[in-house]
Amino acid sequence: MVGLRTLQPSRRLPFNPDAAYGAITLMTTPKNDKNTRTTGRPTLNEVARRAGVSPITASRALRGIPSVAEELAQRVREAARELGYVVNPAARALASARSQTVAVVVPSLGNQLFVETLEAIHAVMRPKGLEVLIGNSHYSRDEDEDLIRNYLAYQPRGLLLTGFERTESARRMLEASGIPCVYMMDLDSGAGLHCVGFSQLRAGAAAAEHLIARGRRRMAFVGAQLDQRTLLRGEGFRRALQQACLYNPAFELLTPQPSSVGLGGELFGQLLAAHPQLDGIFFGNDDLAHGALLEAMRRGVRIPEQVAVLGFNDLPASAFMVPRLSSIHTPREAIGRRAAEMLLALMAGQSVAEPVQDMGFELMVREST
């Protein structure tokens, strides 16, 4: 009943939608009524029938492929809207051997840092019609590998991964898949890979230089979680101190426990008890530093007079701590955005002029140093 093409003065044999895709189809599939496997949602065929075109034309129209006359495309879009049609991503992925999906693996969602990165990625990908799959590896190489294996099965258009710390077999899978991949956050060992981040090593050095410039001489590094990036920051810090002949290996407190405010306070207490002479502490993550500031207040330790405290990442709360926490601000939104854009380019088959993008970092000097 639909689709008598009165609007268009056709140049060809009129296409009879009901005959072609309605009645005949129903006749040649007599078991249609007993087959209950379908989802009940409208299919592309129904849209096509309603618009009076063939299914492929409908497919092309909805995908915005230009070889469809605008008038037809419009009819198809309208039919889709009227029926409430939504593509079946599984069917699309199967037929085209590619999904509309991008997978991201971050090591934690508890760290605000990665949440902000994800937001930036979303903001780039969503407008392109790409679904973002979020995986949390919990800082575990094995989970990271599982997630990658799992996601590769979905044939994502691209992958965004955090850092380079990865099992050998995960690396092989990635390579074998041929799926474009951009690495976020670190640069220091990203030779030959596409990566967007900053040098954790240099950031650690910058921390040391700032404390030295503030006249500090006995400085400690406190790191938790002990992921590669934290270790690199520590290493950068260490080297800069060595260079200034101020390095003391005893002034280093590392623990694999996950970073948290509570832990920061605890480590701060331990450190001061063991080394009361300390006059500066660099924390590998801001939440540790927050805990330290709170613990200092509780103990009456004066910050920064007695000990300067420097954080890392510049989480939103840092500027409001008492005293306001100095921290190294990391450009996670920019990293997320740029990494997403780079991935988009790779997905489009373009080669990227600058495969390694250093987004830098910024020292935020506040009251705590």
Next chain:
Amino acid sequence: MVGLRTLQPSRRLPFNPDAAYGAITLMTTPKNDKNTRTTGRPTLNEVARRAGVSPITASRALRGIPSVAEELAQRVREAARELGYVVNPAARALASARSQTVAVVVPSLGNQLFVETLEAIHAVMRPKGLEVLIGNSHYSRDEDEDLIRNYLAYQPRGLLLTGFERTESARRMLEASGIPCVYMMDLDSGAGLHCVGFSQLRAGAAAAEHLIARGRRRMAFVGAQLDQRTLLRGEGFRRALQQACLYNPAFELLTPQPSSVGLGGELFGQLLAAHPQLDGIFFGNDDLAHGALLEAMRRGVRIPEQVAVLGFNDLPASAFMVPRLSSIHTPREAIGRRAAEMLLALMAGQSVAEPVQDMGFELMVREST
């Protein structure tokens, strides 16, 4: 070459894998070599051929369907392992009209609360082989609707949604889909729905009662974001104050801005400037309370002597604030876990004895009150 069934004394005609699924298949599809649409990954057919069984048997074996003899199943699993076979989820979803996916929509990832809920959900779903899709609605009904529409297209096995605040059309889509759905966090308007949470209304009342019990008489409520749950907490607080004849509508500060530490400090300042006589403040979320405590310290406002401060959610950092923040602890891990389990039951077609599960809340009394 593979699969001469020497191991099993067959009762039937021997199944010749190469003839059935190898050579003949290749002959009847002469264009196989020029078709480059395939992904290159091994398919179930190849696994079946290698194991010397039919594809359906291989499918059944890998899905653990018991009607396959253990010996065959073992051969299939081994073949799959040798080939590095991973199912194509798109093909599976298309063929079975269902995915191995559960979708979750939370209003924010910036709030630690929801991250912890997600972790609990993951912990339940992953072992069942279910993929968890995470959607962030940013406290927007429109985004919530978009996410739901989008996820429904994936034919998830189930949905976990936060709260009941939802557009009419989202509600209709959910109902029409017939996909099981569990609502998390709130109970107050969940009549007829499956929900796991606690009464935001009663939690708000408990906050008021605690402050009253502490001898406070001029109490304010500070809420940001203004999502339904925050408003309900405020409403519960208000009603309890009214009942005690202590309600003063001027002592309420609501803002649609997203909750944050910085905002908490700012609102605290505004409130005290406008109403210096206040002796108790209930913050709708802990990060606001954190900001207030820090701002109080900066201003020399003594907490709790001058003003008692009570938070909500009991975020991990609250116990370490100065003074330690009293807060209403919400059982988000338990909610996530229980909601996931309830959804699992619904997905299995079971009816749930208690469709509304009140997980309660716990007042954590610390130094700030």
Next chain:
DNA sequence: CGGTGCAGGGATAGCGCTATCTTTGCCGAC
């Protein structure tokens, strides 16, 4: 005025699985 190029469509044929019959052989029962 026949060739020939180019659009705008359509027909055909799967993508890689699984739901649903069928078939086969075997067992026990009447």
Next chain:
DNA sequence: GTCGGCAAAGATAGCGCTATCCCTGCACCG
């Protein structure tokens, strides 16, 4: 024995799309 019933496979037929080829009509060409 014959037959019903059962268990363990296999054959068949799509799921809902899209890649790929193909067809048709028209414009343009010399």
